[in-house]
Amino acid sequence: MGNAVQPLLNSVGDSIEAIIITMHQEDFSGSLPTSGKPDVPCSLYMKELQGFIARVMNDYFRHFECYDFVYESTEAIAQRAIELFIRNSSLLRSLGEGGKMRLAADFAQMELAVAPLCRRVSDLGKPYRLLRSFRPLLFQTSELIANSPALGDIIPFSTILQFLFTRAPPELKSPFQRAEWTIARYSRWLDDHPSEKDRLILIRCISIEVRHVF
Incomplete structure (x- = not known):
């Protein structure tokens, strides 16, 4: 059964990643705004993501009668989607105050986006806690972020470092920019190097090069 649906699962996962990465094409x-509220409840890529997941569940997975098996498969997609969303959110440059408000709305909408893929979003474990823990950091100072109790336990150090780079002046490039990689290539590198140690070594090496430049 797993082998039969794996190509479909892979295709859905690839499509979700392709949609999430388009957040970098939007202006944050x-x-x-003078009203203090974002112009739209969420971003265009998030609306597209919600519509895509809803269609996939209705057109394909709802036809299966083995619901336990289906959710075991789709919950992994939901977890991966959240992790990709956090990864790309931590790489957004430049992020203005209005952009922070809209991105915060996207965080709330992300829970609605992945909801059809699982019984309960809160059952997604660490990715769900990561989603909830990262959102408040959008509005905190760098000092408060560095002292966050979620840092290291729920939110990886490498993800926080990526996020702090985005707050720096344009001259201080993010790791993927310093390596002259596209975000897609950098994301693939992170997938190929799940070890937090490897990721921190890369950021450290890039930081050493930056210090030499300055």
Whole structure:
């Protein structure tokens, strides 16, 4: 059964990743509107993601009668989607106050986006806790972020470092920019190097090069 549906699962996962990475094509650099509220409840890529997942579940997975098997398969997709969302959110440059508000709305909408893939979003474990823990950091100072109790336990150090790079002046490039990689290539590298030690070594090497430049 697993072998039969794996090509479909792979295709769905690839499509979700392709949609999430388009967040970098949207403008998050805007300032806070005079009303203090974002112009839209969520971003265009998030609306597309929600629509895609809903269609996939209705057109394909709802036809299976073995619900336990289906959810065991789709919950892994939901976890991966959240991890990709956090990864790309931590790489967004430039992020203005208005952009922070819209991205915060995207965090809330992300729970709704992956909801059809699982029985309960709260059952997704660490990815769910990561989603909930990262959102408040959008509005905190770098000092508060560095002292967050979620750092290291729920939120990987490498993810926080990526996020802190985005707050730096344009001259201080993010790791993928310093390596002259596209975000897609950098994301693949992270997938190929799941070890937190490997990721921190890469960031450290890049930081050493930056210090030499400056």
